[in-house]
Amino acid sequence: MSQSHPAVLTRTESDPGGVAVRIRKLTKHFGAGDQRVQALAGINLDIYAGQMSLIVGPSGCGKTTLLSVIAGILDADEGEVSIFGSAITRMSDRMKTRFRAKNIGFVFQQYNLLPALTAAENAAIPLVIAGWSKVPAVRRASEVLTSIGMGKKVKSLPSQLSGGQMQRVAIARALTHDPKLLVCDEPTAALDHETGLTVMELLRESAVKPDRAVVIVTHDNRVFQFGDRIAHMDDGVCVQVEDQNAGAAA
Amino acid sequence: MYWIALKMLVGDRAKFLGIVLGLTFAAALIMQQGSIFCGLMLRTCAQISDITGADLWVMDPSVRFVDDIKPMLESNLQRVRGVSGVKWAVPLYKGNARAKLTFTPAELKEKTYLPQDLERERQAMAGPVSNPFTKVLDMLKPGIDYPVAPPARWYDSRIQNVIEQVILIGVDDTSMVGAPPRGSLVGLAPHGRMLVGDPDDLRRPDSIIVDRVGLAKLFPDCHLDEPFAKQESDQEYIERLRKFVSAAPEIEMNDHRAIIVGVCEATRTFQSNPVVYTLYSRAKQFIPMERKMLSFILARTGEEEDGQKIPAEVVAQRIQEQTGLGARTSEKFMYRTIKYYLIYTGIPINFGITVFLGFLVGTAIAGQTFYNFTIENLKQFGALKAMGASNLRIVAMILLQAAVAGVLGYGIGVGLSTLFGWKAATGWQGQPTELAFFTPWQLLPTAAVAIILICVLASLLSVQRVIRLEPAIVFRS
Numbered sequence: 001m002s003q004s005h006p007a008v009l010t011r012t013e014s015d016p017g018g019v020a021v022r023i024r025k026l027t028k029h030f031g032a033g034d035q036r037v038q039a040l041a042g043i044n045l046d047i048y049a050g051q052m053s054l055i056v057g058p059s060g061c062g063k064t065t066l067l068s069v070i071a072g073i074l075d076a077d078e079g080e081v082s083i084f085g086s087a088i089t090r091m092s093d094r095m096k097t098r099f100r101a102k103n104i105g106f107v108f109q110q111y112n113l114l115p116a117l118t119a120a121e122n123a124a125i126p127l128v129i130a131g132w133s134k135v136p137a138v139r140r141a142s143e144v145l146t147s148i149g150m151g152k153k154v155k156s157l158p159s160q161l162s163g164g165q166m167q168r169v170a171i172a173r174a175l176t177h178d179p180k181l182l183v184c185d186e187p188t189a190a191l192d193h194e195t196g197l198t199v200m201e202l203l204r205e206s207a208v209k210p211d212r213a214v215v216i217v218t219h220d221n222r223v224f225q226f227g228d229r230i231a232h233m234d235d236g237v238c239v240q241v242e243d244q245n246a247g248a249a250a
Numbered sequence: 251m252y253w254i255a256l257k258m259l260v261g262d263r264a265k266f267l268g269i270v271l272g273l274t275f276a277a278a279l280i281m282q283q284g285s286i287f288c289g290l291m292l293r294t295c296a297q298i299s300d301i302t303g304a305d306l307w308v309m310d311p312s313v314r315f316v317d318d319i320k321p322m323l324e325s326n327l328q329r330v331r332g333v334s335g336v337k338w339a340v341p342l343y344k345g346n347a348r349a350k351l352t353f354t355p356a357e358l359k360e361k362t363y364l365p366q367d368l369e370r371e372r373q374a375m376a377g378p379v380s381n382p383f384t385k386v387l388d389m390l391k392p393g394i395d396y397p398v399a400p401p402a403r404w405y406d407s408r409i410q411n412v413i414e415q416v417i418l419i420g421v422d423d424t425s426m427v428g429a430p431p432r433g434s435l436v437g438l439a440p441h442g443r444m445l446v447g448d449p450d451d452l453r454r455p456d457s458i459i460v461d462r463v464g465l466a467k468l469f470p471d472c473h474l475d476e477p478f479a480k481q482e483s484d485q486e487y488i489e490r491l492r493k494f495v496s497a498a499p500e501i502e503m504n505d506h507r508a509i510i511v512g513v514c515e516a517t518r519t520f521q522s523n524p525v526v527y528t529l530y531s532r533a534k535q536f537i538p539m540e541r542k543m544l545s546f547i548l549a550r551t552g553e554e555e556d557g558q559k560i561p562a563e564v565v566a567q568r569i570q571e572q573t574g575l576g577a578r579t580s581e582k583f584m585y586r587t588i589k590y591y592l593i594y595t596g597i598p599i600n601f602g603i604t605v606f607l608g609f610l611v612g613t614a615i616a617g618q619t620f621y622n623f624t625i626e627n628l629k630q631f632g633a634l635k636a637m638g639a640s641n642l643r644i645v646a647m648i649l650l651q652a653a654v655a656g657v658l659g660y661g662i663g664v665g666l667s668t669l670f671g672w673k674a675a676t677g678w679q680g681q682p683t684e685l686a687f688f689t690p691w692q693l694l695p696t697a698a699v700a701i702i703l704i705c706v707l708a709s710l711l712s713v714q715r716v717i718r719l720e721p722a723i724v725f726r727s
Contacts, residue, residue, distance in 0.1 A: 064725045067725065068722045068725055071636070073635075073636050073720070073721040073722045073724075073725075074720070074722040094640070097635075097638055097639075097640050098638065099638075100636065100637065100638040101637065101638020101639070102638070104638075106633070106636055106637055106724070108633065108724050108725065109725075110629070112629055112630060112632075112633035112724055114254065114257070114258060114261075114630050115261060115262075116257040116258050116260070116261020116262070117254065117257055117258075117261075121254075121257070125254065125634070125637060126637055126638070128251055128254065129251070129634070129637055129638045129639050129643075130638075134253055185724075185725045
């Protein structure tokens with residue numbers, strides 16, 4: 001294991017799918033004057049397809065900000081993020097919205113399921129956003145739910161599901177449109193340890209594919225074992241990158 | 251996306267009901283108050299709309315509205331008849347008279363009174379007729395006695411000779427123009443028509459025709475205004491009226507004997523006084539003699555020599571120019587009367603304030619609830635934006651939610667208002683009301699525009715909040 005700053009993951013033999021997300025000199029600050037906070041201070045990071053990458057660090061270190069910029073829902077001040085060759089930081093808002101709809105799946109800490117929709121309807125939302133009509137979208141979402149062991153709950157409302165089940169529905173929602181990049185923000189934070197492990201196993205089994213990158217922000221060190229690479233952040237910079245499969249890379 | 255918007259809307263039932271209730275309240279209040287206002291305005295010109303056959307009203311030039319009687323010399327009738335284009339012209343007397351009521355004869359009660367009402371009547375007479383408003387007044391001003399309800403005459407023979415102010419209409423002795431036309435229906439149609447008897451019966455000595463509601467007022471213990479309360483069919487009700495008339499009930503019109511020979515349906519007047527029809531010549535006997543007695547001249551326009559119908563406006567113009575009298579078509583005289591009430595009474599202001607308050611309260615309830623609904627769903631909207639839903643689509647979702655709530659609120663509000671109007675016409679708890687209620691079709695789009703405005707106002711705040719929403723909000727726990 002080695003440490004570098006800024007950290008750039010170079011491709012090794014354990015990198016199966018090439019660079020999926022390339023981050024260069026990324027900066028972001030919030031507020032102004034005395035209130036100015038530097039959230040990201042020149043991040044350089046590569047995230048590979050076919051792997052589960054974890055971004056970890058203490059609260060306030062900037063990992064959620066980094067994830068937001070990667071996902072194209074927050075604009076950076078400077079620097080560049082490209083996803084599978086598309087520079088998302090240079091896109092207009094409208095292009096970013098379209099890009100997200102097609103290429104990015106989201107798993108949120110608080111699930112963000114619509115309470116009035118059934119599990120299958122919730123999981124179908126990305127397809128509906130992509131222009132599918134209701135019936136085929138719900139049918140496809142039901143298949144995805146069934147594939148992750150939620151076949152009996154497709155017609156249940158979120159209020160009828162446990163926390164773990166809701167997160168499974170959220171994972172199904174993130175996968176149903178087969179995105180190239182899956183971003184997960186603290187997916188186990190609202191779950192007990194055992195359920196958290198189950199959810200991580202599910203993510204590992206269902207989400208990781210050779211042509212897809214999975215990025216997970218977490219501060220739960222009990223789930224570090226699931227990551228292929230772990231980027232440690234502190235104070236807006238990436239201080240260390242661990243390659244779980246082939247040791248640390250500089 | 252739109253089905254998602256609808257599911258979100260109805261998913262939170264309490265808020266959904268709150269939004270719909272706010273809009274329903276506004277729609278119902280606008281429709282109901284608007285209908286009452288229109289009903290009242292219609293009553294102001296009831297006597298014009300009830301008279302058919304004539305298309306021109308000729309009057310003293312200073313007359314402002316139909317109840318503003320400025321009598322004319324009868325010689326004016328001949329002058330109007332001499333105007334080119336006037337096919338015929340007849341006199342019409344309109345004025346107030348006093349009808350004195352004597353104790354209702356037993357035979358009339360036997361013919362008209364239904365036994366099952368006796369106990370109810372006794373109970374009603376056992377104590378003063380109070381209501382929540384009079385009870386409040388009792389608290390504020392104790393010791394004020396209650397006016398005795400008219401049906402007390404049934405039990406208390408000391409209360410007799412009650413005098414009622416009536417509207418006396420004297421129609422042309424020969425042609426009967428001005429009298430209610432023959433007809434047989436009971437209902438809500440605005441135009442007057444005969445229910446029992448025939449206009450020609452007015453040729454009998456001392457005869458008068460009284461309108462149905464007025465008759466019930468003149469003979470309250472006979473319950474002549476309660477066909478609905480008594481669950482009677484129209485035919486049964488008319489048969490009861492016929493029996494009543496066949497007993498030749500009498501009243502005194504300004505100390506002159508008058509025999510009721512017929513009952514008609516008349517549009518309720520603004521003051522809701524009974525309407526009494528008689529011959530023009532007899533009307534002049536009923537009232538104190540004056541030099542000028544002619545209230546109006548009713549005229550009909552004729553044809554030109556080539557058979558072409560002359561427009562009523564043209565003839566009216568000719569009458570004004572040649573006689574110096576005021577002449578108007580029936581429609582223009584109606585609207586002139588309505589205008590008088592709009593300008594010289596506070597009625598439109600009062601109703602306008604109520605309608606505006608309804609609009610305001612509806613906006614406040616619907617707007618606040620809808621905004622709360624959006625705020626509570628802000629994270630969900632944020633998630634949708636993060637997942638790639640554009641601002642346009644989310645705004646469309648919100649507008650759809652507002653539109654659906656608006657359509658529901660409008661529909662229920664209009665329905666409630668219609669139900670209210672129907673119940674007011676047919677009776678609350680067995681008693682037909684005096685409420686003026688008329689819903690012109692123009693009121694429906696007016697209320698619709700108001701509801702659309704409320705929906706737009708209610709959704710504007712939500713829309714701008716959602717447009718400004720950063721999708722990154724979804725990553726904040």
